[in-house]
Amino acid sequence: MSYDRPVISLTTATDLGAEVASALAAASIVFNDKPTYAKKLKKGAETLWPFFRNKNRRKRYSDGQPMIQAFYNSTSMFDELMWAGAWLYYATGNQTYIQFATNPSVPKTAKAFANQPELMVPSWNNKLPGAMLLMTRYRLFLNPGFPYENMLSRYHNATGVTMCAYLKQYNVFNRTSGGLIQLNMGKPRPLEYVAHASFLASLFADYLNSTGVPGWYCGPTFVSTQVLKDFAKSQVRINLVFHIHIAHMLPIFAVYVDT
Template identity: 50%
Template sequence: MAIDKAALVREQLDETQQGWLLGPRDVKKDKYIDLWIVVCKKEMVKWVMYSLLIAFVVIGVPIIVAKMMPKHKEPVLLPDEYTVALRLALEFFNAQKYSNNPDDEYCWQRPEDMNYPRPVLTSTSAPDLGSEVAAALAAASLVFTEEDTAYSTKLVKAAKTAYRFATESGQQAPYSSGNQQIARFYNSTGYWDEFIWASAWLFYATGNYTYLSRATDPRVYHNANASFLKRPDSRVFSWDNKLPAAQLLLSRIRVFLNPGYPYEDMLKEFHANTDINMCSYLRQFNVFNWTKGNFICSNLQPASGK
């Protein structure tokens, strides 16, 4: 058996003696930089400088470029005649709504704050008004579906009752027909658009496809003159015209629910009309006349006969 005598001798030497024989070990020393206040490793200073440079390129340069770019100030548009007239009308309204005259014509406020006699007008046929009430109740029921289920159910029940009165009350005629007290202020021109409006909201509130069938009935569509291509004035949503909003609701049903046959054909028609309607609001298509203040001029029938 061979024995390494050098190894035996090395084991008998202490650490100091081994250092004499083997020489000093190579130890890599860190380099430091004196920054007057503190002494840091050179490697750390290098990484800090690189980080600051990157931050300047990523954040500082875009800010400098943005501030150097020329800014275009929008010209101040002078109010046109329509804007001036609107402001005067609002001032008149604010002055009149606190009038001492005890009637709705001069005093517009919440019903619960009214302290003057308000006689109730009865009607045996009010398809437009009844449908409006049904739509409002059905839409309100959706708001309380999660927070107050009992109240939401109550609203749906009331909406169904109003809808039945509106659609099944026999001889159909606008509620203002033959009643000058109503016609002076709300001379309704029809009720078929309100049928579509109420049917759409009740479908949303109940999920009952009976209401969707009524809303997509081609006869109702025809009677409502629902094609925007035939009646440009029907593109504007108002108290007397619910077609734009009703067709938008039905387009949403087609996009998100896609109920298919037998509703698809009419829903597709509503969707196409909605597309046309949205485009008509863009100035480039020249559907409406525009004021200098970028308001659309329309020939809507005012709510008041005055």
């Protein structure tokens, strides 16, 4: 690269360390056909584990860092810890990681079961929906039983509640006149939240279908996985239309700026 990339050395950054470990662990799965590289990625992820798990150094990356807060002002760290535990387990098969991710104190501190709409929205700052979906997948495909079943079942139920919240008939989130779900809670860049939620919804439907489960319950109402697929497709379609519309406007905007 032809430009400076300054580096900050940190001794405490629980949320960031967990994010990096998650990325490395996930990448090791993606590059499984390149064993040497995958092993290197996996080693990096596991090396980070004791760093961000150390209770004596537990601190958010942005704490006391005004420059960092402007770009990465994470509001929690336990969602990232759940996220890292899930990905490291998938990458390594080491029970230590799934034991941590299913330890009741972790989701309790992360407010994983609070049923708060803002915690149902996947984003860079909230890994709870993604982490719980990963562990729901673990339950659906591997069904490990005791001692994990109780917590995995709760993750599965919470994921189902989140998916119900995305559906229009439950009126949890507002929608635009064009039908776009408004997950951004007044924050900028609404489309990224929609893309994340659509992806998770599609995955949940795929996981259920792959295990022969035709749907899930929203309260007393059984909902087909096709309903969730239709939601995901509709949101992606609206998202794409918006981007195409913006792309067509850009030349006009450029001319306006030039003049």
